[in-house]
Amino acid sequence: MPEQAEPKASARPSQAALAGVGLGLRWDFLEEVLDGPPPDVAFFEVSPENYLGRGGYYPAALERIRERYPIVSHGLTLSIGASDEPDPSYLRQLKRELDRLQVPWHSDHLCFSTAGERVLHELLPLKFCAENVGRVAERARRIEDLLERPFALENISYYVHPGEPEMQELEFINGVLDGCNAGLLLDVNNVYVNARNHGFDPHAFIAGLPLERVLEIHVAGHEVLASGLVLDTHGERVVSPVLALLEWTLERTGEVPVLLERDNQVPPLAELLGEVRVLTELSARALARRAERHATRA
Amino acid sequence: MQRALESAIAELTLGPAIAPEDSAAIAAWLERHELTGDDARALTRDFPRLLVYRTLVRRNLRGALESTIPRAIARLGPRFDADFAEFLDESPPVTRLLKDVTPRFLAFALPRWQRDPTVPGYLPDLARHEALQIEVATLLARPKENVLAELGLDDQVEFIDAARLVHYDWAVHRLPEDEASRALPERARISLLAYRSPEHEVRYLELGAFAAELLSRLLVGRQSLRLALTGAAAQLELPLESELLGASARLLSELAERGALLGKTPMDLPITPTQLG
Numbered sequence: 001m002p003e004q005a006e007p008k009a010s011a012r013p014s015q016a017a018l019a020g021v022g023l024g025l026r027w028d029f030l031e032e033v034l035d036g037p038p039p040d041v042a043f044f045e046v047s048p049e050n051y052l053g054r055g056g057y058y059p060a061a062l063e064r065i066r067e068r069y070p071i072v073s074h075g076l077t078l079s080i081g082a083s084d085e086p087d088p089s090y091l092r093q094l095k096r097e098l099d100r101l102q103v104p105w106h107s108d109h110l111c112f113s114t115a116g117e118r119v120l121h122e123l124l125p126l127k128f129c130a131e132n133v134g135r136v137a138e139r140a141r142r143i144e145d146l147l148e149r150p151f152a153l154e155n156i157s158y159y160v161h162p163g164e165p166e167m168q169e170l171e172f173i174n175g176v177l178d179g180c181n182a183g184l185l186l187d188v189n190n191v192y193v194n195a196r197n198h199g200f201d202p203h204a205f206i207a208g209l210p211l212e213r214v215l216e217i218h219v220a221g222h223e224v225l226a227s228g229l230v231l232d233t234h235g236e237r238v239v240s241p242v243l244a245l246l247e248w249t250l251e252r253t254g255e256v257p258v259l260l261e262r263d264n265q266v267p268p269l270a271e272l273l274g275e276v277r278v279l280t281e282l283s284a285r286a287l288a289r290r291a292e293r294h295a296t297r298a
Numbered sequence: 299m300q301r302a303l304e305s306a307i308a309e310l311t312l313g314p315a316i317a318p319e320d321s322a323a324i325a326a327w328l329e330r331h332e333l334t335g336d337d338a339r340a341l342t343r344d345f346p347r348l349l350v351y352r353t354l355v356r357r358n359l360r361g362a363l364e365s366t367i368p369r370a371i372a373r374l375g376p377r378f379d380a381d382f383a384e385f386l387d388e389s390p391p392v393t394r395l396l397k398d399v400t401p402r403f404l405a406f407a408l409p410r411w412q413r414d415p416t417v418p419g420y421l422p423d424l425a426r427h428e429a430l431q432i433e434v435a436t437l438l439a440r441p442k443e444n445v446l447a448e449l450g451l452d453d454q455v456e457f458i459d460a461a462r463l464v465h466y467d468w469a470v471h472r473l474p475e476d477e478a479s480r481a482l483p484e485r486a487r488i489s490l491l492a493y494r495s496p497e498h499e500v501r502y503l504e505l506g507a508f509a510a511e512l513l514s515r516l517l518v519g520r521q522s523l524r525l526a527l528t529g530a531a532a533q534l535e536l537p538l539e540s541e542l543l544g545a546s547a548r549l550l551s552e553l554a555e556r557g558a559l560l561g562k563t564p565m566d567l568p569i570t571p572t573q574l575g
Binding site: 115 | 301305339355438459460
């Protein structure tokens, strides 16, 4: 498997306040989190779009959860790669919400999800081209300034490249990161899904990323269609090959917050917490091996 | 290229279906969006795979509607598929918040259903009622700690922000919650106050004619209590005597107990925009 130089610790945006394994906060188990025994998770992640412009129970519940757990924020509809500028009113609302929740950073996806005024509510792939690299990097710089906190971009799952690529996905992501200060939200399941669908080595892909820029890692389950296409559904348990890839990745990134995402067919909280425990043990193993390696070198 | 691609993907996902074997239709689609050369060749080659995004986009948006107006959709049956397809094609979502997709869909579909004799007459009211539940549950509410409980006849009455007064032609609020139920609602002029309780529950209060007229003037018309009482009595040709005044006092008192009515509108509290549902 490919190796790369050890990440430079100083290059990663500050994340000292957060470590361990978190869970995507879903309304399916919100009451259980509030009223049951305190779940053993390091943090919760929310999508601000589920709370923006909304009063009532859910924002009030989130406020109570925020008093007990760190919260990080992961957006869905920034549409950073669209030809039009991101909606300024959305950005203003987003900033207010991030301030209210006091999140240490915000992330969104390296994709587009709008077409002019139309909002498609899906993460759509950008063409891997220099024009898009420049536009996204420039916007990421401005968005980080506007949000006044570290900002990270997530590598998405994509099922087809839109048109003839000018470069490979790895070069595209690295080009964007080279042109801005944004961190990388590395979705290990997305790398695995893309590797299966497009036929590349996920280890080589991850090794080629600037791992010192990884601010957070996501893992989730996926679904394999009868056609063989792998869909990033967030509706299943994380499969063993993705767990193994995560472990391999953590050994190279060092300690990075890991988040378990589950958006569909959400099981009881106890089952998700079981997965969180698996991820916590896996992280500990990876970090121990990394420490051993460092000790041996020393 | 990105703008052309967005426009092409929007049509592919929201517009009428293009069959993957229809090469002429695919070529016309690319031409409409001025996609040419290597990109056009790649998109043509990968067209069947691109259709995955049509499935995903439509599934997400349909899911947003199914979670908010499930009974109306179930009762519409296959007819909903056509409404949904035309909605996406003609008036697609322009909001980043999924909760706002349903109001946009209803703004598109309600007039069509009302014009169409094949759609049950009560269906628009049922869809509105289902959407009302979500709307009231999620309305933003301003802090109103400065509202005084004492209420004089010449005062404006301050309600919580999470309150809506609606009128139906069918008693759809009494229908079973079961999506499989096909029970028919009674035809009746219904006025309903929907409000969010301090415990964040959406509650309903069915109003008689005078109460509906009074609350309409207080909540929507922002009239003073005196004007609202005299106006409502005159509208319904009722003598404003002790019995009616007593009933009005009991209504306002009950609304205060339920947490829907706060008291006297303070001078520094901005007037709420029209709150007619």
